[in-house]
Amino acid sequence: xxxxxxxxxxxxxxxxxxxxxxxxxxxxxxxxxxxxxxxxxxxxxxxxxxxxxxxxxxxxxxxxxxxxxxxxxxxxxxxxxxxxxxxxxxxxxxxxxxxxxxxxxxxxxxxxxxxxxxxxxxxxxxxxxxxxxxxxxxxxxxxxxxxxxxxxxxxxxxxxxxxxxxxxxxxxxxxxxxxxxxxxxxxxxxxxxxxxxxxxxxxxxxxxxxxxxxxxxxxxxxxxxxxxxxxxxxxxxxxxxxxxxxxxxxxxxxxxxxxxxxxxxxxxxxxxxxxxxxxxxxxxxxxxxxxxxxxxxxxxxxxxxxxxxxxxxxxxxxxxxxxxxxxxxxxxxxxxxxxxxxxxxxxxxxxxxxxxxxxxxxxxxxxxxxxxxxxxxxxxxxxxxxxxxxxxxxxxxxxxxxxxxxxxxxxxxxxxxxxxxxxxxxxxxxxxxxxxxxxxxxxxxxxxxxxxxxxxxxxxxxxxxxxxxxxxxxxxxxxxxxxxxxxxxxxxxxxxxx
Amino acid sequence: xxxxxxxxxxxxxxxxxxxxxxxxxxxxxxxxxxxxxxxxxxxxxxxxxxxxxxxxxxxxxxxxxxxxxxxxxxxxxxxxxxxxxxxxxxxxxxxxxxxxxxxxxxxxxxxxxxxxxxxxxxxxxxxxxxxxxxxxxxxxxxxxxxxxxxxxxxxxxxxxxxxxxxxxxxxxxxxxxxxxxxxxxxxxxxxxxxxxxxxxxxxxxxxxxxxxxxxxxxxxxxxxxxxxxxxxxxxxxxxxxxxxxxxxxxxxxxxxxxxx
Numbered sequence: 001x002x003x004x005x006x007x008x009x010x011x012x013x014x015x016x017x018x019x020x021x022x023x024x025x026x027x028x029x030x031x032x033x034x035x036x037x038x039x040x041x042x043x044x045x046x047x048x049x050x051x052x053x054x055x056x057x058x059x060x061x062x063x064x065x066x067x068x069x070x071x072x073x074x075x076x077x078x079x080x081x082x083x084x085x086x087x088x089x090x091x092x093x094x095x096x097x098x099x100x101x102x103x104x105x106x107x108x109x110x111x112x113x114x115x116x117x118x119x120x121x122x123x124x125x126x127x128x129x130x131x132x133x134x135x136x137x138x139x140x141x142x143x144x145x146x147x148x149x150x151x152x153x154x155x156x157x158x159x160x161x162x163x164x165x166x167x168x169x170x171x172x173x174x175x176x177x178x179x180x181x182x183x184x185x186x187x188x189x190x191x192x193x194x195x196x197x198x199x200x201x202x203x204x205x206x207x208x209x210x211x212x213x214x215x216x217x218x219x220x221x222x223x224x225x226x227x228x229x230x231x232x233x234x235x236x237x238x239x240x241x242x243x244x245x246x247x248x249x250x251x252x253x254x255x256x257x258x259x260x261x262x263x264x265x266x267x268x269x270x271x272x273x274x275x276x277x278x279x280x281x282x283x284x285x286x287x288x289x290x291x292x293x294x295x296x297x298x299x300x301x302x303x304x305x306x307x308x309x310x311x312x313x314x315x316x317x318x319x320x321x322x323x324x325x326x327x328x329x330x331x332x333x334x335x336x337x338x339x340x341x342x343x344x345x346x347x348x349x350x351x352x353x354x355x356x357x358x359x360x361x362x363x364x365x366x367x368x369x370x371x372x373x374x375x376x377x378x379x380x381x382x383x384x385x386x387x388x389x390x391x392x393x394x395x396x397x398x399x400x401x402x403x404x405x406x407x408x409x410x411x412x413x414x415x416x417x418x419x420x421x422x423x424x425x426x427x428x429x430x431x432x433x434x435x436x437x438x439x440x441x442x443x444x445x446x447x448x449x450x451x452x453x454x455x456x457x458x459x460x461x462x463x464x465x466x467x468x469x470x471x472x473x474x475x476x477x478x479x480x481x482x483x484x485x486x487x488x489x490x491x492x493x494x495x496x497x498x
Numbered sequence: 499x500x501x502x503x504x505x506x507x508x509x510x511x512x513x514x515x516x517x518x519x520x521x522x523x524x525x526x527x528x529x530x531x532x533x534x535x536x537x538x539x540x541x542x543x544x545x546x547x548x549x550x551x552x553x554x555x556x557x558x559x560x561x562x563x564x565x566x567x568x569x570x571x572x573x574x575x576x577x578x579x580x581x582x583x584x585x586x587x588x589x590x591x592x593x594x595x596x597x598x599x600x601x602x603x604x605x606x607x608x609x610x611x612x613x614x615x616x617x618x619x620x621x622x623x624x625x626x627x628x629x630x631x632x633x634x635x636x637x638x639x640x641x642x643x644x645x646x647x648x649x650x651x652x653x654x655x656x657x658x659x660x661x662x663x664x665x666x667x668x669x670x671x672x673x674x675x676x677x678x679x680x681x682x683x684x685x686x687x688x689x690x691x692x693x694x695x696x697x698x699x700x701x702x703x704x705x706x707x708x709x710x711x712x713x714x715x716x717x718x719x720x721x722x723x724x725x726x727x728x729x730x731x732x733x734x735x736x737x738x739x740x741x742x743x744x745x746x747x748x749x750x751x752x753x754x755x756x757x758x
Contacts, residue, residue, distance in 0.1 A: 246739070246745075248746045360525050374511070374522075375526055382728075382749055384728040437748075441749040441751050445751060
């Protein structure tokens with residue numbers, strides 16, 4: 001009898017099928033890897049197993065018994081532990097408290113207060129047994145990101161699990177941390193615990209797991225012993241063949257060189273990056289979470305200091321000490337939904353737009369609100385920024401409109417190098433279309449765009465060239481025509497670039 | 499930004515606010531005050547405004563030249579500019595009739611090694627002085643009240659020709675009935691043109707959407723590329739997205755100095 005069995009699971013979200021007829025079997029003591037592209041439905045499976053979502057169709061069996069979880073608590077009671085993709089920690093509590101949160105051992109007598117001694121003793125014993133070098137008494141916020149993730153995994157591992165589900169937990173870890181976690185999981189598997197590991201990295205498949213299930217567009221593309229499938233075969237199964245047809249990219253003739261990056265380094269996140277951006281060009285940047293693509297974008301935009309290498313703008317070498325240096329040189333950086341990042345939520349739209357160059361709206365010491373309104377009006381009309389009322393603050397805008405306001409303020413500042421980090425994430429498809437067309441217009445005006453996206457279709461559709469990052473390095477450059485999904489995936493996942 | 503664009507925008511501001519100041523405008527456009535003064539001089543000569551100390555007011559009897567101030571005209575120019583960027587060197591294109599196509603022709607006048615086939619006499623006139631554009635006008639008879647040619651002569655003269663891109667500006671687009679033009683003769687010609695090419699481009703300004711015309715030419719999903727502005731109605735946008743139509747929306751992100 002299998003530990004966990006999913007049969008013909010279906011789930012829809014907002015009328016769109018996310019999962020269709022998914023079958024998955026996990027034995028006790030098995031290391032099962034779930035792999036698939038962004039949006040293939042991996043996280044949805046994790047959430048269904050963990051009781052966070054309930055399937056629309058199909059059955060979930062645990063130890064042969066049909067179960068329907070109404071809440072994560074029910075799943076937990078049956079020994080299912082999920083380590084979610086998003087971090088969930090209490091930064092000001094200690095490591096031990098974070099591990100036992102919600103299930104603290106209590107003293108047997110009244111009142112049932114937390115038995116701290118037992119808590120720490122359990123930690124010490126467990127840490128020694130599995131060779132984990134962590135101080136249980138340390139506050140969480142003093143740990144690095146990798147160690148924090150480790151604590152989250154320990155939270156699952158130390159509370160008598162039967163099944164551990166890990167949703168892309170390894171993405172942001174360093175190699176030693178990853179090996180430590182794999183060692184821990186193997187020890188648990190030897191005791192009969194089942195592990196479902198969701199990953200994006202081919203490297204993980206070389207070190208861990210004995211069974212793999214490939215998910216593509218909400219369906220199981222293949223499932224079998226890891227030894228029976230080669231890595232290129234797996235990538236081939238993941239890739240969608242459909243060519244991106246309706247992305248409105250209007251190619252311009254690339255103009256003069258705007259930005260040159262030579263041998264840029266920021267160990268251990270970035271190493272030896274070389275790139276050239278011309279005006280009129282959209283340079284795509286592909287890479288998985290933790291590949292260093294955001295770190296590269298931030299380094300170029302002057303947000304993070306670099307420790308080695310050179311940045312040249314307009315043929316002159318520059319040193320970016322802070323973001324305002326970069327802004328002065330015509331650079332701008334745009335993140336996914338700029339809630340709190342990039343906007344003053346309590347100010348209205350004109351104020352947010354003109355803030356990048358106050359001199360143009362200042363009369364001596366005072367701001368001229370009439371001129372501010374006049375200047376901003378042009379951008380609001382042109383970009384179609386929808387305002388609920390004329391004096392709306394940016395907090396009242398939708399995500400898409402907020403993103404347009406951020407673009408407007410950089411246009412107002414006459415930026416020429418646009419670094420867009422997942423600018424369309426979470427936007428509806430119609431707003432995305434607006435965004436694509438605005439990117440076109442930027443390049444028609446002679447700007448250069450560095451475009452980062454996890455959506456490979458979008459990246460292929462809108463980029464003229466695509467650079468691929470893996471492990472802090474550039475591992476490939478593909479022209480638009482040769483950038484098939486399979487090739488991109490292979491490079492981004494750390495496979496052989498053939 | 500070109501002077502002409504700046505003049506248009508000054509006109510718009512003046513129409514809205516009735517009065518402007520030189521310092522104000524120079525900061526808005528990022529140009530010197532003397533440049534603005536020169537602009538105001540020009541507009542004063544046109545009788546559009548009256549200069550005052552440090553600024554100008556709208557002349558009471560100002561006759562607004564409809565061409566320059568019309569937001570529709572600006573919109574059509576935007577569409578035409580974007581469409582012009584789609585035309586590569588050495589291509590052969592077809593331009594249908596209508597004001598947007600006429601503006602597109604104006605944008606293409608400076609091109610080299612370009613062949614334009616058209617059934618619109620205004621377009622032919624517009625391109626008459628373009629030195630390196632090869633213009634071919636179809637035969638046929640004039641459609642009453644327009645400068646467009648249609649009929650068997652027009653059909654005859656495009657027989658055997660092949661185009662890289664035909665640019666069409668239908669007068670009506672309806673979710674149910676598709677694109678349409680006012681006369682059967684024109685529809686016949688457009689259908690003949692679209693039959694011999696894949697990459698058809700429809701140029702759509704705001705007047706087109708939701709309007710019916712007599713003669714249907716193609717379904718909305720049949721023309722693979724459309725160029726319009728952000729005034730594209732919501733339901734049309736949803737339709738195009740659902741049917742994999744490439745939608746280009748033209749923007750004018752006035753970046754002083756950055757525009758070619």
